Amino acid sequence: MHRTRSLRALRGALSAGSAGALRAALAGLVAAVTLGLAACSPAPSFPEPADRRDAGILMFQWTWDAIAAECPTLGEIGLDWVLTSPPQEHVVGPQWWVAYQPVSHRIESRLGSREQFAAMVESCGEAGVDIVADAVINHMSGQDDPGVGWAGSEYDHYSYPGLFAPEDFHRCTESPTGDIIDYRDRDEVQRCELVNLADLATGTDGVRERLRAYLDDLLSLGVAGFRIDAAKHMPPEDIAAIVDGLPEGTRIYQEVIRGQGEPIQPEEYAEAGPVWEFSYARTLTSMVESRFLNPDVRFGPEGRTLPSERAISFVDNHDTERNGETLSYKDGEAYALATAFLLAHPYGTPQLTSGYAFEGRDAGAPADGEGRVVDASCADAPRGPQPRYEPGTWVCPHNWDLVRGLLVFRAAVGDAPLTDATEFEARELRSVSGFGRGAYGFVAFNAGATSATATFGTSLVPGRYTDAVSGAVIEVDGDGRFTAEVPGLGVIALHVGAVER
Structure with missing residues (x-):
C-alpha cells in the first residue's frame, strides 16, 4: 500500500513538472521500498539442536x-x-x-x-x-594362600572349584619372578602375572x-x-x-x-x-x-x-x-x-x-x-x-x-566439527581460548586464575544466547562475534538449544 501511494505521487510529480515534488516523491518511494524489504526479511535461521546422547x-x-x-x-x-x-x-x-x-x-x-x-x-x-x-x-x-570369597566360595591361587583348575592358567617362564617386569616384552605382558594375579590361559x-x-x-x-x-x-x-x-x-x-x-x-x-x-x-x-x-x-x-x-x-x-x-x-x-x-x-x-x-x-x-x-x-x-x-x-x-x-x-552440538579455533596474543589473554562447533555452538575457556574479557569470532547465527554455565544472556552480532568476561578457570558455552528464536 505504501509503494502504491508513492508511485501515484511520483506520477503526479512527473505530470506537474515540479523538481521539488519529484525529489520528494522519489524519496518517498525509496523509503517505502526499504520498509517493504525489511518487513519481508526472514528471521535468522538457527539450526535445530542435535539432541545427541553419548557420554x-x-x-x-x-x-x-x-x-x-x-x-x-x-x-x-x-x-x-x-x-x-x-x-x-x-x-x-x-x-x-x-x-x-x-x-x-x-x-x-x-x-x-x-x-x-x-x-x-x-x-x-x-x-x-x-x-x-x-x-x-x-x-x-x-592371593597365595587358600581362602573363602565374599559369598562363601572356597578358592586357592590356581584352583576355583567348578570354574577353573590349575591347567587353566599360564605358567610364566618369560619373567624370573613370574610377574610382569618388562613391558617391552609382548609375551611377558600377556603370559605373566600382573602383580601376582593368577593369569588365565585365555x-x-x-x-x-x-x-x-x-x-x-x-x-x-x-x-x-x-x-x-x-x-x-x-x-x-x-x-x-x-x-x-x-x-x-x-x-x-x-x-x-x-x-x-x-x-x-x-x-x-x-x-x-x-x-x-x-x-x-x-x-x-x-x-x-x-x-x-x-x-x-x-x-x-x-x-x-x-x-x-x-x-x-x-x-x-x-x-x-x-x-x-x-x-x-x-x-x-x-x-x-x-x-x-x-x-x-x-x-x-x-x-x-x-x-x-x-x-x-x-x-x-x-x-x-x-x-x-x-x-x-x-x-x-x-x-x-x-x-x-x-x-x-x-x-x-x-x-x-x-x-x-x-x-x-x-x-545440542551433536557431531558438528570443530571450527573457529581462537587464541590471543595479548599477554593478559594468553590463558583464554575457544572453539566452535559450526553454527551449533561455541565454547570459551580461561585457564588462568583471574577473569578476562575477550571478543570471539564464531560461526553462530546472530542472536541472544543464554550461557549454558552462568545463565547470562550474551549477544552475538551480525558478524558472529561476541564480547564477554570469562571467569578464571571458567567457561562460557553458547549453543542453539538456548537462543531466542
Whole structure:
C-alpha cells in the first residue's frame, strides 16, 4: 500500500513538472521500498539442536541400589551409560582393589546381590541409561594362600572349584619372578602375572567358553555391554574369540594403557570395540597445568591417538586419580575446567568419573561393620568442585552446574566439527581460548586464575544466547562475534538449544 501511494505521487510529480515534488516523491518511494524489504526479511535461521546422547560415567564403587536411585537424574541430565565396578564375587578385604580379584562368577559382592544388580539394570533402563559392567576376565585372585570369597566360595591361587583348575592358567617362564617386569616384552605382558594375579590361559577353548558364559549371564540380567579390564594383558585375538557370538550391539569397551615405546598399543584392539585413550587424559592434564587449552590440539591418528569413533576420552579414572597420572577431583576448579573441555570437544566418547574422596592409595569405599559398601548419594552434594573433600565423601561431578551445562551443550552440538579455533596474543589473554562447533555452538575457556574479557569470532547465527554455565544472556552480532568476561578457570558455552528464536 505504501509503494502504491508513492508511485501515484511520483506520477503526479512527473505530470506537474515540479523538481521539488519529484525529489520528494522519489524519496518517498525509496523509503517505502526499504520498509517493504525489511518487513519481508526472514528471521535468522538457527539450526535445530542435535539432541545427541553419548557420554557415560564411571560410578566407582557405587552400590547397585545407589546407582538405581541415581539413574533417573543421570538420564535427565543427558548421560547415556554407567560403568559399574566389577559385579562378581571377590576376595575379602577393605581395599578397593579386592573387586578386581575374582574367586567365582557369582553376582554377589560388597556392592550388592544378584537381585539388586538386576533391579539396578532395570531401573536404569527405564531412565534411558545403559549399564556397562566391568568384566575382569584376564585373571583371578592374587592371593597365595587358600581362602573363602565374599559369598562363601572356597578358592586357592590356581584352583576355583567348578570354574577353573590349575591347567587353566599360564605358567610364566618369560619373567624370573613370574610377574610382569618388562613391558617391552609382548609375551611377558600377556603370559605373566600382573602383580601376582593368577593369569588365565585365555587362548584355550575351555577358558574362553567359561568366560563367555559369565558375560552371557550378565547379558541375561540386561547389561548393555562390558569394560574389558586389563585387555592389554590378553592378545586381541583372545578377546575377539571370547566376545564372538555375543548379541549384535553389545558394547565392548577395552582398557589398554598406551605406553611409549611398548610393542602393545591400543590400535591392535580397536576392531573389537572402543578403547580408553590414556594419551587424551595425559594431554588434557598437560594443557590445564600449562594454563592454556589449545583449541588446535590434534587427536586421532594425526595426533598419534585412536580414531575418534574408536576412542573413549576421559579426564581421570579410578587408577589415574590414585597414581597421580592425571587430574582428579583433588584439583578442584582445574579438574572441572578439564571436564568442560572433555564434554565440549568432539573427540571420542567421553566418560566422567564419580567415586569417593580418599587418603592412601588402597583406601576402600565407606563400608558398614560387615564390609558392605554403604550407599552413595548426591542429593545434598555441592553444585561445584570443592577445594577439599573429607575422606569417604562421595564426589558427584555430574551434580555440578558446569558439567550439567556442558552436557546440554554437547547434546545440542551433536557431531558438528570443530571450527573457529581462537587464541590471543595479548599477554593478559594468553590463558583464554575457544572453539566452535559450526553454527551449533561455541565454547570459551580461561585457564588462568583471574577473569578476562575477550571478543570471539564464531560461526553462530546472530542472536541472544543464554550461557549454558552462568545463565547470562550474551549477544552475538551480525558478524558472529561476541564480547564477554570469562571467569578464571571458567567457561562460557553458547549453543542453539538456548537462543531466542
